[in-house]
Every structure is written in C-alpha cells, then in structure tokens.
Amino acid sequence: MASYVPSRRAAIVGAVAAASGGLAGCGRRRSPGAIGFWAMSYEGDYSPILTTAFTAATGVPVDHQSLPSTAAHEKLLTALAGDALPDVVALPNEWVGEFAMAGALAPVTDPALTADLFPGAAALTRYRGRPYAVPWSLSPQLQYYRRDLLAAVGFDAPPDRWGEWRAAAIALKRRRPDDYVVLMYLNWWDTLFTLALQAGAPMLRDRATRGAFSEARFAHAMAFYVSLFELGLAPRALSTEIQDPLAAFGQGMFALYPNSPVLLLDLHRRAHLIPRERWAVTRMPGPTGPGPVSSVSTSLAVTARARRPAQAWMLVRYLTTVPAELRLQRLIGKLPARPSAWDTPQMRNPLLRPFVAQADVPAPSPDVVEWERIRLEVQLVAERVVRGLATLEEGLAEMDRRADRILARRRALVDAGRIA
Amino acid sequence: MTRQQRAGLAFTLPVLTVIALVFVLPTALALTLSVTDYSVYALADWANLSFVGLGNFRELADNPLFWRALGNTLAFAALGVPMAIVASLAAALLLSDATVRWKPLWRVILFAPYVTSVVATAVVWRFLFNERYGLLNRALGAVGLPGVDWLGDPHLSIPSILLFVTWKVFGYNMIVFTAALSAVSGELMEAARLDGAGPWRRFRHVTLPAIGPTLLLAAVMSVAGFLQLFTEPYVMTLGGPAQSTTTILYFMFDEGFKWWNLGQASAVALVLFAMILAVTLVQVRIGRRREWL
Amino acid sequence: MRLPRPRTVVMNLAAAAAAIVTAAPLAWMVLVSFMPRGESGTSPPPLWPSRWSLENYHELLARRMYDGAWFDYRILPALGNSLWVAAAATFFALILTVPAGYAFAKLRFRGRERLLQMLLAALVVPGQVAMLPLFLLFRELGLVNTYAGAVLPSLAGIFAVLFVRQATLAVPDEMIDAARLDGASEGRIFAVIVLPLLTPVVVTLALFLFLASWNDFLWPLIVLTDQHHYTLPVAVASISREHAADGELMMAASVVTTLPILLIFLALQRYYLTGLLGGSVKG
Numbered sequence: 001m002a003s004y005v006p007s008r009r010a011a012i013v014g015a016v017a018a019a020s021g022g023l024a025g026c027g028r029r030r031s032p033g034a035i036g037f038w039a040m041s042y043e044g045d046y047s048p049i050l051t052t053a054f055t056a057a058t059g060v061p062v063d064h065q066s067l068p069s070t071a072a073h074e075k076l077l078t079a080l081a082g083d084a085l086p087d088v089v090a091l092p093n094e095w096v097g098e099f100a101m102a103g104a105l106a107p108v109t110d111p112a113l114t115a116d117l118f119p120g121a122a123a124l125t126r127y128r129g130r131p132y133a134v135p136w137s138l139s140p141q142l143q144y145y146r147r148d149l150l151a152a153v154g155f156d157a158p159p160d161r162w163g164e165w166r167a168a169a170i171a172l173k174r175r176r177p178d179d180y181v182v183l184m185y186l187n188w189w190d191t192l193f194t195l196a197l198q199a200g201a202p203m204l205r206d207r208a209t210r211g212a213f214s215e216a217r218f219a220h221a222m223a224f225y226v227s228l229f230e231l232g233l234a235p236r237a238l239s240t241e242i243q244d245p246l247a248a249f250g251q252g253m254f255a256l257y258p259n260s261p262v263l264l265l266d267l268h269r270r271a272h273l274i275p276r277e278r279w280a281v282t283r284m285p286g287p288t289g290p291g292p293v294s295s296v297s298t299s300l301a302v303t304a305r306a307r308r309p310a311q312a313w314m315l316v317r318y319l320t321t322v323p324a325e326l327r328l329q330r331l332i333g334k335l336p337a338r339p340s341a342w343d344t345p346q347m348r349n350p351l352l353r354p355f356v357a358q359a360d361v362p363a364p365s366p367d368v369v370e371w372e373r374i375r376l377e378v379q380l381v382a383e384r385v386v387r388g389l390a391t392l393e394e395g396l397a398e399m400d401r402r403a404d405r406i407l408a409r410r411r412a413l414v415d416a417g418r419i420a
Numbered sequence: 421m422t423r424q425q426r427a428g429l430a431f432t433l434p435v436l437t438v439i440a441l442v443f444v445l446p447t448a449l450a451l452t453l454s455v456t457d458y459s460v461y462a463l464a465d466w467a468n469l470s471f472v473g474l475g476n477f478r479e480l481a482d483n484p485l486f487w488r489a490l491g492n493t494l495a496f497a498a499l500g501v502p503m504a505i506v507a508s509l510a511a512a513l514l515l516s517d518a519t520v521r522w523k524p525l526w527r528v529i530l531f532a533p534y535v536t537s538v539v540a541t542a543v544v545w546r547f548l549f550n551e552r553y554g555l556l557n558r559a560l561g562a563v564g565l566p567g568v569d570w571l572g573d574p575h576l577s578i579p580s581i582l583l584f585v586t587w588k589v590f591g592y593n594m595i596v597f598t599a600a601l602s603a604v605s606g607e608l609m610e611a612a613r614l615d616g617a618g619p620w621r622r623f624r625h626v627t628l629p630a631i632g633p634t635l636l637l638a639a640v641m642s643v644a645g646f647l648q649l650f651t652e653p654y655v656m657t658l659g660g661p662a663q664s665t666t667t668i669l670y671f672m673f674d675e676g677f678k679w680w681n682l683g684q685a686s687a688v689a690l691v692l693f694a695m696i697l698a699v700t701l702v703q704v705r706i707g708r709r710r711e712w713l
Numbered sequence: 714m715r716l717p718r719p720r721t722v723v724m725n726l727a728a729a730a731a732a733i734v735t736a737a738p739l740a741w742m743v744l745v746s747f748m749p750r751g752e753s754g755t756s757p758p759p760l761w762p763s764r765w766s767l768e769n770y771h772e773l774l775a776r777r778m779y780d781g782a783w784f785d786y787r788i789l790p791a792l793g794n795s796l797w798v799a800a801a802a803t804f805f806a807l808i809l810t811v812p813a814g815y816a817f818a819k820l821r822f823r824g825r826e827r828l829l830q831m832l833l834a835a836l837v838v839p840g841q842v843a844m845l846p847l848f849l850l851f852r853e854l855g856l857v858n859t860y861a862g863a864v865l866p867s868l869a870g871i872f873a874v875l876f877v878r879q880a881t882l883a884v885p886d887e888m889i890d891a892a893r894l895d896g897a898s899e900g901r902i903f904a905v906i907v908l909p910l911l912t913p914v915v916v917t918l919a920l921f922l923f924l925a926s927w928n929d930f931l932w933p934l935i936v937l938t939d940q941h942h943y944t945l946p947v948a949v950a951s952i953s954r955e956h957a958a959d960g961e962l963m964m965a966a967s968v969v970t971t972l973p974i975l976l977i978f979l980a981l982q983r984y985y986l987t988g989l990l991g992g993s994v995k996g
Binding site: 041045048049051052065066068069070071075078079081082083084244 | 754849851
C-alpha cells in the first residue's frame with residue numbers, strides 16, 4: 001500500500017477552498033435592491049450601457065444577463081418553471097403570447113405605456129385582449145447591396161420584383177463566377193419567411209391548427225428560395241461557418257446581403273472594410289413589388305413574480321421613452337417602436353428612409369404559441385431541400401406534416417373549446 | 421439489532437436516501453410523465469394536462485426526427501466504438517513495447533485529453549475544423565489536398581465529431597489495455613518467438629486471446645457512453661447541419677427543455693433507458709463470466 | 714556507441730508522434746489565446762502569434778468600462794462557482810459513499826445483499842432518465858438555480874460506493890475482528906483502522922469525483938438559470954454560442970477551463986493512473 005501523505009492532500013484541499021472562496025467573491029455579486037434584466041443578443045450585450053443613466057437617475061441598480069439567442073427559449077422556460085425569472089425580460093414579440101399564457105408575464109396596466117404604438121406590434125403583444133409587453137424596438141429585414149458591383153452589371157439598385165431581381169443576380173454571377181451573389185444562412189428562417197410574407201402566404205389554416213405550406217403562394221416563395229441556391233447565387237452555408245460576413249461583403253464575396261438595421265452600425269464602425277459610397281440599402285423584393293418582411297421585434301415585459309415590480313415598471317417606462325429608444329437606435333441600430341420617435345431629425349437620416357418605408361408595412365404573424373418552433377422546423381426542412389436531400393414537393397408536404405404535429409396539442413384544445 | 425446491524429444501516433442510509441431522492445423517485449416520475457401530455461399548456465394550466473397512455477410513444481414512432489436521432493446515435497456508436505477501441509489498443513501496444521523509452525511522459529500526454537472539459541475542448545476542435553481558418557484544413561493544404569467541410573457537410577459531421585471524441589476518450593482504455601497487456605504471459609510470448617512467429621502472428625495468437633475479454637468489455641462499456649453523446653453536438657454543431665448530428669439525448673433536451681414537451685421527452689428518456697439496459701445486460705453477462713463483479 | 718536498432722527508432726518516433734498529435738490541439742489552443750484579436754481569422758491561419766498579447770485574457774476575465782458601463786463575461790465568478798461546486802460535491806460524496814462502501818464490504822447487516830443487488834441494478838439506468846422529473850422535483854423543493862441543486866445529484870454515487878466496496882474487500886478481516894474483540898466501536902474501527910488503509914483509494918476517488926463534477930455539463934446547464942451561478946462549462950458554452958467567430962477569445966476561455974484540471978492532473982497523475990488499475994501500471 002502506498003504511504004499516506006497527509007500534508008500534500010491537505011494542502012491541495014486548503015488551496016482549493018481558499019481559491020474558490022476568493023474567486024467566487026471577487027466577481028460582481030448581485031447588489032441588494034437590484035432588479036434583474038435579461039435580454040438577448042445585441043440588446044443583451046449593450047444593456048449595461050442602456051441602463052447606466054437609469055441607475056444614475058433613480059438609484060436602482062440593474063443586474064444584466066445576456067442570453068444567447070439560440071439558447072434563449074430554453075433558458076426562459078426553465079427559469080419560468082424553476083421560478084427563477086428576473087424582474088424585466090426583453091422578448092421577441094412572437095413569444096409574448098406564449099409566455100403570457102404560461103403565466104410568466106404581468107399585464108401592462110399603465111395605459112400611457114401602450115399609447116403611441118404601431119398597431120401591428122401592439123396586436124402581437126396582446127394575449128386574450130390584454131397587453132402583456134411593451135414594444136421596444138423593430139428590426140425589419142432589408143437588403144444591403146454593393147453599389148459598385150451592381151453598377152458594373154448596369155443596375156443602380158436591385159430590382160424590386162423577384163423575376164428581375166433574380167436576373168440581376170444571374171448577371172452578377174456571370175461576371176464573378178467564383179463569388180456568390182446573396183448571403184442567406186441555411187439555419188436562419190428570416191429570408192425564407194420574408195419571401196413568404198411578400199408572396200402573401202398565410203402559412204397556417206383552420207384557425208391556425210394546421211400547416212398551409214403546400215399552398216400555392218408559399219410553394220411559389222419556396223421555389224424561388226431554392227432556385228437561388230441551385231443557380232449558385234447563394235452559398236449553402238450555416239451561420240457558424242462564416243467567420244466574418246462583413247469582411248466577406250467588403251471583399252465582394254456576395255453583393256446582396258439581407259439583414260436587419262443592426263448591420264448599419266457594423267458598417268459604420270468598420271468603414272475601412274467597405275467605404276460609405278460602396279453600399280446602400282433598399283427594401284427586399286416581392287413577386288410584384290416590395291411588401292411585408294420578417295422582422296425581429298423586441299418587447300419589454302415585467303414578469304409575474306418579479307421581486308420588485310415597482311422598480312421593474314420604472315425600468316420599462318424609462319427604456320421605452322422616445323429618447324431612450326432613439327439612443328438604442330444609435331447604439332445598436334434597431335428602430336424605435338414608438339411612431340412619435342420617427343418624426344425626429346435622427347430618424348429622418350436618408351440612410352434610414354427605406355427602413356421607415358418598411359416599418360409602415362405591418363407583417364402579419366400567426367398568434368400561436370408554437371410559431372417559433374414551426375418557423376425553425378420549416379427552415380430545417382428548407383435546408384434539406386436546398387441540400388438536395390428532398391425534392392420541393394416532398395419538402396412542402398413535410399413542412400405541413402411537421403406543423404400539424406407541432407400544432408396537435410393546440411388543435412385538441414381548440415376542438416375542445418378551451419382556447420379560441 | 422446487533423452492533424454491526426446498527427452500524428451498517430447508519431453507514432449506508434445517508435447515501436441510500438440521497439440515491440432514493442435523486443434517482444429512484446425521479447425515475448418513477450419519468451414513467452408517470454411519459455404517459456401524460458405535459459407541455460407548455462400544462463405549465464399554464466393544470467387542467468390542460470391529460471393522460472395519454474402510449475400516445476407519446478406512438479407520436480415518437482411517427483416522428484421522423486426521432487428516427488433520425490436514433491439513427492444518428494446508432495451511427496455514432498457503430499463508428500465510434502471501433503475508432504476508440506482501435507486507437508486505445510494501438511496506443512497501449514505502443515506504450516507496452518519494450519523498446520519505447522520515456523513511457524511515463526507519453527502516458528501522461530496521451531491521457532491528458534481525457535481529464536479536460538468536453539465543452540472547452542469541443543470549442544477548440546470546432547475551431548480546428550473551421551473550413552477556412554482551421555488547422556486541419558491548413559495541414560491538408562500543406563500536403564496539397566483540398567480543404568474539407570468538416571462540420572458543414574451533413575455526411576461528414578458525424579465522422580468529424582467522432583474524430584474529436586476519439587481524441588478525447590482514447591486515453592482511458594489505453595490505460596486499461598496497458599494493464600491487460602502487462603498480464604499477457606511472457607513465457608507464451610517467448611515460446612512463440614522461439615517458434616519463429618512474426619509480430620503479427622504473435623499478436624493474433626498470443627496477445628489477442630489474452631486481452632480479448634478486456635477488449636470486449638471495454639467495447640461494450642463504450643457503447644453505453646456513445647449512446648449518451650450530447651455535449652459535442654450541443655457545442656459544435658447545434659445538432660446540425662440538416663440535423664445530421666442530433667442524437668437521442670439532444671433530441672430529448674430540445675423536446676424537454678426548449679419546447680417544454682416533458683411528456684414526450686420522458687418517453688424518449690425511457691427509450692434511451694431501454695437501449696442502455698440492453699447494452700448493460702450484455703456487459704453483465706460478459707463481466708460475470710470474467711468475475712469482474 | 715552502438716546505433717539503436719531501426720525498430721527501436723521507429724517505435725520511439727511513433728510514440729513521440731502520437732504524443733505530438735494528441736497534444737497539438739491543446740498547444741494550439743494556448744497559442745491562439747495569446748494572439749492579437751482577429752489574427753487567427755486570416756487565411757491561411759498563422760501557427761505562432763505575431764506578438765504575444767494578453768488582450769484576450771484581459772477581455773475575458775476583467776471587468777471593462779466601455780461607454781460608461783461595466784461589461785463582464787463573469788468567467789472568474791464561474792471559475793469560483795466550479796471550484797466551490799466541485800469541492801462541495803467531492804467532500805459530501807466522500808462522506809456519504811466511503812462509509813457505505815466499507816459497510817457493504819465488511820459489515821454484516823440484514824438486507825445487505827438485497828440492497829447491493831438493487832445498487833447494481835441502478836447502474837443500468839442512465840442518469841438522463843431522471844433529469845427531467847428531477848428538475849420538476851427540485852422546483853417544488855426550491856432548489857432550482859441553487860448550488861445545492863447543482864451538487865445534490867452528484868452525491869448519488871453508486872459507482873463510488875461499489876468502487877470503495879471493491880477496494881475494501883482487500884482489507885484483511887483479522888484486523889477488524891481483532892479490534893472488535895478489543896471492544897472498539899464500529900465507528901472507531903472504521904475511522905482509526907480501515908480509513909488509513911483506504912487513503913489511496915479515497916484520494917483516487919476524490920480525484921475522480923472532483924473531475925466529474927468540474928466537467929459536468931448537462932445538469933448544471935439545466936438547473937442553473939442565473940449567470941451568477943453558472944459553472945465554468947456552462948459559462949463557456951453560453952459565450953461560445955454568441956461569439957463563435959471570436960477564435961482567440963474562445964481559446965482563452967478554453968484555456969481557463971482546462972488549465973486548473975490539467976495542473977491538478979499533472980500533480981496527482983500517479984494517484985489517478987494507479988487508481989484506475991490498482992498498481993499494475995509500470996513506470
């Protein structure tokens with residue numbers, strides 16, 4: 001038997017205990033009286049900056065947590081189930097109905113918060129007729145394009161009808177066969193659903209209990225989407241595979257870049273990659289002209305079991321004032337949700353004109369709890385079709401099957417009359 | 421009660437209580453959950469919960485993603501176990517060879533990946549596999565071969581992840597096999613060498629029979645490990661591309677915690693349980709024969 | 714001097730090559746973590762930092778002021794959480810499982826064999842089956858998002874009990890019987906006679922338990938919802954989702970996660986490796 005070396009082991013245990021105590025203490029612990037605020041992606045990353053003035057003015061410290069967007073849904077659900085939600089949460093609009101139904105959110109009682117809103121956004125944040133969140137920012141999808149590359153094939157701007165738009169893209173591809181023309185990540189549903197919305201596809205039927213993806217309008221949009229890959233105009237790539245899309249855009253790897261207003265900021269910060277004259281923004285093309293597009297719009301909600309509801313509402317009120325929303329726009333590019341903010345000099349910037357035009361067109365979105373999951377599943381099937389693992393007809397049928405399966409519980413409850 | 425009786429119960433009761441609370445009770449609950457349609461609707465209102473019998477299992481059987489996850493998991497095991505066992509055996513043979521010096525150094529280095537955190541090393545390997553900036557494609561380019569889309573090609577994603585998993589785990593069985601190899605009868609080897617048998621024949625007729633049972637046991641135990649792959653797809657590929665790396669456990673996690681279909685997810689957990697039960701029964705039978713237990 | 718035989722050269726080169734290939738990812742991880750931001754995102758990727766920079770570690774570990782607000786990845790608190798959780802799990806698991814393993818090996822009590830068989834049967838059930846209902850159970854007990862909630866499942870150490878039992882079987886019965894005849898209580902026998910004999914086993918077990926708890930991912934991912942309580946793997950996974958493109962930053966995070974464990978392993982590797990096999994590994 002090996003001999004026992006008590007001193008060595010004791011030393012290690014002691015060191016571990018001391019180190020863990022020290023390290024656990026040296027981070028920023030939650031200060032007492034602080035309200036918790038969870039946000040996703042850009043809002044999450046920049047929330048400390050947004051709330052500094054709030055803390056300075058009211059003396060209420062804010063404890064931030066940024067959720068990665070791909071893990072946000074499970075983090076929120078497990079926190080809800082474990083009664084560990086923070087006081088204030090920033091949610092995509094489409095999730096408000098789901099979390100309101102699950103009892104996570106407190107209803108908005110102050111009418112001043114829900115005045116001055118775009119009707120489309122306000123409708124999405126209602127559940128059973130009551131508002132449960134205050135719209136905070138809009139982020140519609142538009143296309144950024146390389147003016148010089150398009151000019152070289154004879155276009156001032158990308159055409160706004162699908163047929164001509166694709167023809168322009170083909171001309172671009174012919175000129176630069178080694179590069180692509182448009183960047184659409186295969187694991188993001190935004191572009192496909194923009195095309196579907198432009199085509200006016202309803203996507204769900206029978207009181208939103210069954211999928212309608214085999215229907216003509218969506219099929220038309222899907223065929224157009226797939227053709228862009230088949231013609232070599234778009235790379236078959238996931239978002240995790242492209243290290244630096246902006247640098248690629250600057251190098252001409254693609255000339256058309258559908259994205260949200262957030263890209264404006266990156267373009268401004270990294271102007272050395274793409275000088276200002278080389279790019280511009282315009283609305284996404286539709287079958288007969290531009291129309292509604294997919295939009296990641298965020299709302300703020302106070303949770304039902306917030307520990308400090310009064311301070312939580314103060315934060316929500318502060319963040320949704322016009323100056324705060326304009327500040328958000330300057331910081332991360334997302335557009336204000338309050339129409340009165342659009343009248344200001346900052347928003348009359350010519351760069352933002354296409355965004356203003358787009359924001360006036362509301363994007364209808366089925367108000368079902370499962371919509372997020374259906375979108376993800378539809379994009380997964382679309383990826384299979386694009387990669388040649390299924391034909392277009394098989395893909396559309398599969399989308400309907402998956403939507404029907406996901407909506408099964410809702411269908412049962414609707415049939416039983418328990419939900420509208 | 422005798423003194424030993426009292427002491428025996430006192431010594432074992434604490435850990436048995438914890439096991440009952442943290443293990444036995446939830447497993448029984450899992451059986452209960454799997455026959456209900458617990459979902460986010462039930463989270464909102466208990467009245468929305470209902471008993472569905474085998475409905476969850478029927479829905480699983482109808483769900484192509486479940487079958488794909490099952491297929492992926494079996495592919496991971498079918499490809500991964502041979503890879504890992506062969507790598508461990510090769511390393512053990514290398515380390516058991518009489519002519520190799522500095523064995524302790526090699527042993528420590530070859531074992532090191534096993535003690536590292538899966539998340540940290542998965543992040544490193546995700547970077548290694550990067551199509552443009554990864555070391556692997558750079559190495560291929562240095563010998564004139566074209567780069568490979570390791571994690572972006574649905575047909576290559578499973579082998580790529582297995583490359584990482586093999587690197588991570590081969591050290592453990594390497595040590596196990598080293599011990600087994602050291603028990604191979606030296607006299608038998610000498611006799612074989614005197615008989616003029618070459619290294620390959622010596623391996624086949626002396627070494628392999630001696631370590632055969634250990635190899636088999638290690639392989640069977642590895643299967644259970646490969647059936648439970650989760651962290652690697654979670655960190656490296658998010659279950660993609662085109663859901664080619666979605667495993668049973670990943671499917672269960674998504675279904676259970678992302679969409680809160682705990683009824684369905686519990687059904688998946690029971691399927692996983694059945695698979696591992698089958699594997700473990702095989703292992704027990706082999707183990708009993710070798711008096712391992 | 715006699716030249717080494719070709720076979721010797723080949724075998725030694727093979728061993729060295731295997732070691733280099735195995736260590737290469739870890740070495741590259743360290744090298745990239747010291748590169749200036751963005752350097753690894755060039756094609757072809759560089760093999761050596763153009764200049765050694767601590768900026769990634771600074772960004773990862775330090776609280777930075779930017780535009781009037783503090784930004785923090787909270788890696789150091791996560792490191793502290795990991796240490797704390799792993800130490801607690803190891804400590805309590807040892808307290809629970811070592812006496813139980815001894816009891817199953819050396820104490821005669823009614824129901825011992827049946828309990829043992831139930832433990833063996835429990836080995837068959839994978840932990841993930843219990844995970845979903847366990848979450849619901851902890852929610853009722855108020856243990857979600859607590860350190861206790863993260864530590865508790867690791868205390869159900871069935872493997873540990875069986876491991877200790879296996880090792881204790883080798884302790885000679887005569888010593889224990891003699892002590893009993895001398896009138897020592899069972900507790901004293903265990904603490905004074907058996908435990909010192911078991912210390913290598915206990916140390917090895919402690920290493921295994923610490924390692925398992927440190928590297929545990931799925932359960933902390935589920936039960937810890939608050940960033941303040943994240944353990945290191947959960948924190949790194951969370952950052953890796955949003956910052957997949959930041960190669961240098963992620964490599965620095967990986968270094969911070971793997972370095973403590975590697976150091977502990979290097980210091981105590983003899984215990985660990987011999988513990989795996991009970992001394993049949995020759996130097």
